[in-house]
Amino acid sequence: MLSKRVIPCLDVRNGVLTKGVKFENNVDIGDPVETAKRYYEQGADEIVFYDITASSEGRGIFLDVVERVASEIFIPFSVGGGINSVEDMRAVLMAGAEKVSVNSGAVKNPDIISQGAAAFGSQCIVLGMDVKRVEKSEQIPSGFEVVINGGRKFMGLDALEWAKTCEALGAGEICLNSIDADGTKDGYDLELTKLIATSVTVPVIASGGAGHPDHMVEAVTEGRATAALIASIVHYGEYTIPELKEHMASKGVKTRSTW
């Protein structure tokens, strides 16, 4: 049985670590490089780094920050934000990332998933999905809609259909973020997590809403995710990563325990 992964997520705006609630009212927290290093030393299993305004501002990602983070941490590391082409992917991978996460760019041009998978392998390509609950309709039968540009633009795209489409195109992993739960610390959207995780065979990372270690346990048991993405719960010093992992272990969830 694979250990369930604990993955801190670093949202970066203008080179600074930041965190919002439901994608709004962002507060700047600190230096992303220092923070990534701290989480690495605490035993994070992977780190995710999003340049959260790259897409909405229509510019490229901060490669210098990526490179500095990659020089300090020796665990897998994925980077997203403003990835719109295979060349964007290559630049991020060359700067030291292990994986690249596509979100808005894939909605606009799904072929970049298959092109990226062919160029670098499926294991490199993570589909990032930002999802919001909506009324079930003919267009959105699952009641979960894909939203892009940092939660700013509804796409009329059903989240479940989109996940399956991208898996078929060659995405190696799905990072599933609930905008409704994001930053609330009320727990992951387990219904959404389970829906997607049981409908695809690639690993699903639950994201949005972790405020207590029990939420992380729920995400990987009831929610069927293989990893729990965390932000607020560690960014403000409420818990350290070893504390979270110990709690998960005490509830019977296997995590990587030495580092």
Place this chain on the structure above:
Amino acid sequence: MKQTIGVVNIGSCCNIFNISKALNFIDASVVIVETAEDLKKVDKILLPGVGNFKHALEDLQQRELIGPLTEAINNKHTLGICLGMQILAEVGFEDGENKGLSIIPGKVERMDESLELPHLGWRKLKMTDNKNILFEGISAADEFYFMHSYEFKNDKVAIATADYNGYNFISAVAQENIFGLQFHPEKSNSQGIRILSNFYNL
């Protein structure tokens, strides 16, 4: 004395950067080996991973590196990582049957099709030779990061295996001065760095 490790470009650009960063972290000097001339400047050789068996061999052939590289590997401490280990074998079956460097007896085959591939994630090692110098300071509880679909086959050279949902495969090999790892030490936290450091200090 500070040693120079030659990280050989086998056509996997991305991983060269990561492995070089990790080697810089343990204070090694790094030379990226592009030509036969570069091989003369280095004390040890590192063959990095990520890529395709067939393409890697074709790339080395095109650059007329097969002969000089084979000679250097036979004479210097060498560490192959993932694909960098696999190309040391006699033959590989990624994209058809392709000849390897034939430095370590064995073949490279796709893992069991019943498994979800690529095999991605953290695994413990089952060290069959835990006295091996590469494993100094490593415990059976430590986990290492794997990312591959192909495996090295030859139990005689294995120094560790690992388990993927009940499927046992070789996770490290050794033959005299030559070592190979299926996992990525440069992505395996401080224990991975420890293995690189053990190699550097040979």
